[in-house]
Amino acid sequence: MQLFRNLGSALLDLLLPPRCHICRTVIDRSGALHICNDCYSRLPFISSPVCSICGVPFSGVGNDHPCGSCLTDPPHYSAARAALAYEGSCRDLIHAFKYSGRSHLRRPLGLLTAQQLAFYAAQCAPDILLPVPLHKKRLRMRGFNQAVLLGEVLSSAWHIPLLRQALIRTRWTTPQVELDRNNRLHNLKGAFSVTNPAAIAGKRVLLVDDVVTTGSTLRECAGTLLKAGAADVFAVSVAHAP
Ligand SMILES: [Zn+2]
Ligand SMILES: [Zn+2]
Incomplete structure (x- = not known):
């Protein structure tokens, strides 16, 4: 065979x-x-030094340490990391993947992330992978949730089950890119909900997204998951926007 x-x-x-x-x-x-x-x-791989909590890359050399905004306003998740900087060919690939219908690009994007962040994922030791959900209206417009497609690649590379429907987006929100930082957090308040708390309770959860910008989406998702009884929440994304 x-x-x-x-x-x-x-x-x-x-x-x-x-x-x-x-x-x-x-x-x-x-x-x-x-x-x-x-x-x-x-490829613009992200390497240390980065914020030890949200994973934002720092310029120069040195050890990982928390960034200013994680110190003043710590997120609900324990750690978040991205594989690549959202620039150059990484940006082009993600654009083609999300907006030009080239959904097969999930594979190189997912595999690059799986390789680059394998050690991080092993340290998080998650029980489940959870894609950041899209609102059903956005899902209809795009035809697929990019985080689910990437999550499928990560799930098979890391041998961690992917739960597709445990976290949903219940409220339609203004696209985050159109808002400033304060309004971004406010915009997302109560936007997510856990459909099956039994699947989340006591679990170490690794959230999956394509691009992280300010991290407010991950913050809000993590808050919702902890309220639903998750033991710990981490996050992984393909790219970190500047
Ligand atoms: Zn940080
Ligand atoms: Zn080439």
């Missing part, structure tokens, strides 16, 4: 040579990522 599968994929590579998701040049070995070495080396 494995032999046939290998033959099948070799034949497919011959007929439809795999191309790099970023620069579209033909790559000789398809691998799992489908990103050429050049493009891979230019």
Whole structure:
């Protein structure tokens, strides 16, 4: 069976040579990522120092430490990390994934995140992965929840179950990008709800999202989950916006 599968994929590579998701040049070995070495080396991976709580990257060198806003206003979650900075080819990939219907890009984006944040995820030791939900109106407009698609890739890479419906968005909210920081938090108050508290109670939860901007969505989700009885909440996202 494995032999046939290998033959099948070799034949497919011959007929439809795999191309790099970023620069579209033909790559000789398809691998799992489908990103050429050049493009891979230019990906804006986030590395230390970062805020030890929200994961915002700091410039320069040094150890991880809490940022000013996490010290003055600590979030409900214990830690959040993103794999990449939301810039350059990472931004292009996420744009194509979310707005151009190229939902297959979940795979390279999810795998990059799974590789880069494997150690972090192991430290969080979550019982379940929970995608940040979309309101059903937004879901109808887009046709899919990007956090669910990414969560599926992370779930199979990390062998952690993904709960798709345990947390829902009950209130329609103004897109966060159109608001300043204060209004963002206020905008989301009471926007989420837990449909199945028994699935959350006592669990270590790892929230999954595509892009984190101010982190107010993760803060609000974490507050809702803790109120519903979660033991601890962490978060992971593909990219951190500047
Ligand atoms: Zn490339
Ligand atoms: Zn912080």
